[in-house]
Amino acid sequence: MSTSERLIDATRELLWERGYVGTSPKAILERADAGQGSMYHHFKGKPDLALAAIRRTAEELLATAEGVLDGPGTPYERIEAYLRRERDVLRGCPVGRLTMDPDIIASDELRAPVDETLDRIRERIAAIVEEGKEQGQFAPSLDGEEIAAAVLATVQGGYVLARASGSADAFDAGVRGLLSLLAPDRPA
Amino acid sequence: MSTSERLIDATRELLWERGYVGTSPKAILERADAGQGSMYHHFKGKPDLALAAIRRTAEELLATAEGVLDGPGTPYERIEAYLRRERDVLRGCPVGRLTMDPDIIASDELRAPVDETLDRIRERIAAIVEEGKEQGQFAPSLDGEEIAAAVLATVQGGYVLARASGSADAFDAGVRGLLSLLAPDRPA
DNA sequence: GTCTATATTCGGATAGAC
DNA sequence: GTCTATCCGAATATAGAC
Numbered sequence: 347m348s349t350s351e352r353l354i355d356a357t358r359e360l361l362w363e364r365g366y367v368g369t370s371p372k373a374i375l376e377r378a379d380a381g382q383g384s385m386y387h388h389f390k391g392k393p394d395l396a397l398a399a400i401r402r403t404a405e406e407l408l409a410t411a412e413g414v415l416d417g418p419g420t421p422y423e424r425i426e427a428y429l430r431r432e433r434d435v436l437r438g439c440p441v442g443r444l445t446m447d448p449d450i451i452a453s454d455e456l457r458a459p460v461d462e463t464l465d466r467i468r469e470r471i472a473a474i475v476e477e478g479k480e481q482g483q484f485a486p487s488l489d490g491e492e493i494a495a496a497v498l499a500t501v502q503g504g505y506v507l508a509r510a511s512g513s514a515d516a517f518d519a520g521v522r523g524l525l526s527l528l529a530p531d532r533p534a
Numbered sequence: 535m536s537t538s539e540r541l542i543d544a545t546r547e548l549l550w551e552r553g554y555v556g557t558s559p560k561a562i563l564e565r566a567d568a569g570q571g572s573m574y575h576h577f578k579g580k581p582d583l584a585l586a587a588i589r590r591t592a593e594e595l596l597a598t599a600e601g602v603l604d605g606p607g608t609p610y611e612r613i614e615a616y617l618r619r620e621r622d623v624l625r626g627c628p629v630g631r632l633t634m635d636p637d638i639i640a641s642d643e644l645r646a647p648v649d650e651t652l653d654r655i656r657e658r659i660a661a662i663v664e665e666g667k668e669q670g671q672f673a674p675s676l677d678g679e680e681i682a683a684a685v686l687a688t689v690q691g692g693y694v695l696a697r698a699s700g701s702a703d704a705f706d707a708g709v710r711g712l713l714s715l716l717a718p719d720r721p722a
Numbered sequence: 723g724t725c726t727a728t729a730t731t732c733g734g735a736t737a738g739a740c
Numbered sequence: 741g742t743c744t745a746t747c748c749g750a751a752t753a754t755a756g757a758c
Contacts (some may be wrong), residue, residue, distance in 0.1 A: 503687030523684030
């Protein structure tokens, strides 16, 4: 793998583990087994390298999410598959966690890929909910955009609860709670 | 206000804005208008001061949440009041954001107040859901603990979505989505 | 492209005077 | 209790040799 790729990969890992403010160029260089010269040759500096890393992570996450959401099954089943897909719950969301980073939020450039990724997943879920309404699987009174926001928020918030307690249980409980409310055959 | 109180308050603000790794003793001292000597006289160091600050913030948040949850109204109305209560959405949750801080998660002592606060709110909501089930307002099939986790996760995740997009809209959408699913008079 | 050397400021803390 | 002085390593970079 090229030095530049190793730098991006190391940065992706560290951004996930420690966030932007918690990640130093030195730590990146150590993990990538590269020298300072390489880093400043390939990238303008920490923000530039972080941008490349965030874009890569965002692309991958979007592809994974769309892969599940566009899979087989009824609208409810596809949303369930998204909520229940395998996750490294205690590590948190590699994209969502960036929203707690003040330097990311302060930079439109760094925030953009985060915003765009979550937004696209939300749109995709919203469309699936609308589909389910047409098929009579979901109540016509439900709003696709709102349900999509609730689904995404449950996932993102599930990570928070799980990390607070040190266990994935809270994430799973939240998902089961939301699914029990969303289930087409839910008893009134 | 005493120097020690000013140090705690400054630390609370900075932990909310920048997290633990993003908060330096120097920044705390500047905001508290105190000297280094004062800080190391009153506290053992950064972790000790942060612990005092986190405990204070956690207590306040718990009191606020319980105040709303124990207010008047039906179980549904009290959960709605909790979800809709005024929040500084774009600033994020002063307690929940700490879960994205690697140094907080790595320390059982610093994580404890975060875990305990979220857990107590969850328990309180779970009890209210059970109450609603007894009164026939919620379906008997719902699990109090799971619904409580979903409610808390929607709030915590709502902060994430809002900060990603730079607007409180996504938070409100998620809350409306969850409430539309939870509403007692929800059309099947 | 990569290396080493150097610079500047910050992070986190200790020592000792007042 | 608070202040100043000081310490040492890390953070973020630039310069210039190879």
